[in-house]
Amino acid sequence: RKEVEQDPGPFNVPEGATVAFNCTYSNSASQSFFWYRQDCRKEPKLLMSVYSSGNEDGRFTAQLNRASQYISLLIRDSKLSDSATYLCVVNSIGAGGTSYGKLTFGQGTILTVHP
């Protein structure tokens, strides 16, 4: 089983739609979770961190479910400019429970928003 898994998509949605992505992780001791966004042929950039209580940033909402070991990203009122690959990122835990801060990426979910 991969350490971090995402549905690769692609997701094709019309402008204004609501779309959600899930990401599962295998290490129950993981402590830090993130969503990154990557545009075609560009570097990944942080979209948002994911907090235990869930968090929202404008049209974007991130949730963490520790019991089921998944995180989610919800995008409301999709814009054309939201078209990108969304990467789920989880940190790794070392021996003794120490957080090395080494981050593992999912393979990414491709989103295309069309007019």
Place this chain on the structure above:
Amino acid sequence: DADVTQTPRNRITKTGKRIMLECSQTKGHDRMYWYRQDPGLGLRLIYYSFDVKDINKGEISDGYSVSRQAQAKFSLSLESAIPNQTALYFCATQGGANVLTFGAGSRLTVL
């Protein structure tokens, strides 16, 4: 200037050649990483360094080596390039709250 700069941005080389990809950062971060990205596989960690004297192998370090010349510089070398090392390579630094800042990437093609 970018916070994380990678050179070269594009490189085409032949099998068996030695290649070095360079990364420099102005963020003052101790932690630096090298990833490669292949279609459908996401980013995979090659090597990481938590300070100048600390270098660690990632999940796919075979065929690669690194050098941390200074806090600001972290180079990736392919001693004898092979075609399956054709990929997009990213350098990143890690700051507070484990957030990564990436360079623009180095696209390597091995013929």
